[in-house]
Amino acid sequence: MSSAMSSVEEFRAEIRAWLRAHLVGEFAGLKGLGGPGREHEAFAERLAWERHLAAHGWTCVGWPKEHGGRGASIEEQIAFHEEYALADAPARVNHIGEQLLGPTLIDHGTEEQKARFLPPIRAVEELWCQGYSEPEAGSDLAAVRTRAVREGDEWVVTGQKIWTSLAHESQWCFVVARTEPGSRRHAGLSYLLVPLDRPGVEIRPIVQLTGTSEFNEVFFDGARTAAANVVGEPGDGWRIAMATLGHERGVSTLGQQVGFRRELEGLIALARRNGALADPLIRDRLTRAWTGLQAMRASALRGTDPSMAKLYWSHWHRDLGELAMDVCGAASTVVAAEPYELDAWQRLFLFSRADTIYAGSSEIQRNLIAERVLGLPKEPRP
Numbered sequence: 013m014s015s016a017m018s019s020v021e022e023f024r025a026e027i028r029a030w031l032r033a034h035l036v037g038e039f040a041g042l043k044g045l046g047g048p049g050r051e052h053e054a055f056a057e058r059l060a061w062e063r064h065l066a067a068h069g070w071t072c073v074g075w076p077k078e079h080g081g082r083g084a085s086i087e088e089q090i091a092f093h094e095e096y097a098l099a100d101a102p103a104r105v106n107h108i109g110e111q112l113l114g115p116t117l118i119d120h121g122t123e124e125q126k127a128r129f130l131p132p133i134r135a136v137e138e139l140w141c142q143g144y145s146e147p148e149a150g151s152d153l154a155a156v157r158t159r160a161v162r163e164g165d166e167w168v169v170t171g172q173k174i175w176t177s178l179a180h181e182s183q184w185c186f187v188v189a190r191t192e193p194g195s196r197r198h199a200g201l202s203y204l205l206v207p208l209d210r211p212g213v214e215i216r217p218i219v220q221l222t223g224t225s226e227f228n229e230v231f232f233d234g235a236r237t238a239a240a241n242v243v244g245e246p247g248d249g250w251r252i253a254m255a256t257l258g259h260e261r262g263v264s265t266l267g268q269q270v271g272f273r274r275e276l277e278g279l280i281a282l283a284r285r286n287g288a289l290a291d292p293l294i295r296d297r298l299t300r301a302w303t304g305l306q307a308m309r310a311s312a313l314r315g316t317d318p319s320m321a322k323l324y325w326s327h328w329h330r331d332l333g334e335l336a337m338d339v340c341g342a343a344s345t346v347v348a349a350e351p352y353e354l355d356a357w358q359r360l361f362l363f364s365r366a367d368t369i370y371a372g373s374s375e376i377q378r379n380l381i382a383e384r385v386l387g388l389p390k391e392p393r394p
Contacts, residue, residue, distance in 0.1 A: 023084070024091040030070065031099040039064070046103030047271060049363030051226035055181060058102045062136045072110050072134045079118055079126065080134040090313075097270030108177070109133040109140035113186055116256045120244050129184075129205070143173040143187035143206070143230060144253065152376070153188065153253065154197040158232065160189040160204055162246075165239045167191075167204055169212075169232040175370060179215050179228040182208055187232075188253050191246050201249035203256075205241040212236065221362040223352050257372075258318065269309055272329060275360060276301055279336055282357075288339045297335050304328050319372070319380040326367035326374065333364035 035043065039061050045053040065071050074089045075081025084092065104110070114133050117125055132138040146156055158171025169189055179185065185206050192200030208215065212235035217225035244252045280298055283289040289298075308325055316324075336357040337344045348355045354362070368374045382388040 020085070020087045020091055023088045024095055027070065027092050027095045028099070030068065031095065031101060034064065034068070035099060035101055042102040043100040044102070046105075049220070049222045049224060049226075049359050051103065051178060052224050054102070055105065059105050059136065061102055062105050066134060066136050071106065071136060072114060075114060075118065075130075075134070079114075079130050094270055097268075097274075100274075105178075105181070106133065106136045106139060108142055108182075109138070112142065112256050113140050116186075116243065116252065120252055120255060122240075124240065125205075125243065138184055139178070139182040141176050141179040141182040141185045141208075141228075141230075142256075143176060143185040145175045146172060147174055154201075154250065156188055156190060156201065158187065158189045159193075160187075160191045160202060162191070162239060166236045167202075167206075167239060167242070169204065169206055169235045169237065171232050173230040173232075174227075175218070176215075176228045176230045177226055179208065179230050180217055180225075184208060185230065186243070186256070188249050191249075195247075198250040200247055201253070202246045203243040203249040203252040204237055205243065206232070206235060206237045210235060221365065222354060222359050268325070269305065269312065272308075272325075272332070273305060275332060276305060279332070279339055279357075283339045286339070286341070288341070294335075294339060297338075301328070301332055301335060317381065317385050319377040320385070322372055323374055323377040323381070329367050330364045333361035337361050 039057075042054055042057055042061055046055070046058050062071065069082065070092075072079075072081040073084040073092050074086075075083070077083040082088075110133060114130060117129055121129070129138075133140070143158075144153055144156075146158060148155060148157060156171075158169065158173065160167045160169045162168075167189075169187060171189065173179075173185075173187070176185070185208055187204045187206045188201055189204055190200055191202040195201075206213075208230075212233045214231040214233070216229045216231070218227045218229060219225050220227065276298075280289075283294060283298065288294050305328070308321075308328060311321060311324065340357050344358060344361070347353055347358070372380075379391055383390050
């Protein structure tokens with residue numbers, strides 16, 4: 013075994029042993045909680061767990077050491093996310109700050125911004141949300157209408173964001189806003205760090221098919237943030253926003269795939285118990301789901317284009333939700349209890365309908381692949 017492989021295995025053994033020793037006692041009941049469509053589950057307790065991780069140096073493992081991370085290699089980060097998922101540890105509450113904003117600030121922020129914002133992210137003292145999508149600018153981010161005007165030492169922000177994950181639990185939001193009047197599309201945008209606990213900010217949860225509300229509308233009506241809270245130069249927001257999206261689909265998706273595998277294994281076990289496995293069509297679809305998952309992992313390890321990866325996993329997971337309903341049969345159409353208590357398979361089916369929409373719809377991903385990967389002509393715009 014090479015020294016590099018030995019180092020990764022040692023790192024994997026270290027996090028596995030730590031999780032086994034610490035996911036006990038007050039934290040034992042958190043196992044498996046907080047996945048997609050269930051972000052409301054035991055939020056305060058999961059926040060305490062994540063602060064426990066931070067106190068022992070297990071947040072921001074991929075960040076450089078000079079910024080409070082462990083400087084873990086890509087292989088070590090993969091090991092961390094896989095072992096975390098295999099331990100059935102609770103879903104993280106600080107993903108957006110740790111995986112999206114933090115790396116963006118490390119690459120593009122000023123020294124003052126790094127000193128102010130990185131330590132609270134690493135310690136899980138401040139939570140962040142992403143202010144990109146708007147009612148008229150969903151996957152087409154360049155169409156944003158939220159505007160910000162410089163007044164002295166502050167930016168004054170006015171507009172609306174939508175589908176803002178966990179805004180109701182966050183203290184800060186990174187916002188793409190139009191700061192150059194009369195500008196269009198990618199030009200004239202800026203990337204602003206905006207506090208949510210100030211006058212001029214209203215957060216309204218959106219009730220989803222699952223009955224939960226991790227998505228929100230956020231209204232800015234003259235909300236203010238310091239002039240220094242612009243990442244990059246004013247007008248350079250598109251480049252910074254794209255850098256953030258590049259971090260969004262990184263190695264942490266391998267941990268997501270461990271969750272997918274657990275769902276598939278549970279569905280296969282259910283099909284055995286209720287006899288659905290005797291149906292050759294069900295068997296074929298379960299087999300295809302298994303082979304698809306292997307292909308997904310291989311692609312992630314190879315570093316597939318982020319748009320291709322998002323397109324693939326979102327359709328795979330949506331199809332798994334539909335397959336779950338067919339395995340469950342007629343019982344899947346009845347809620348587990350009144351007034352609207354869903355079982356795990358119903359929740360999977362309903363929430364996975366959104367997989368092909370959030371974080372960039374499939375239509376937009378196909379355009380990006382065509383234009384940026386295949387070099388095809390850009391789609392005509394009005």
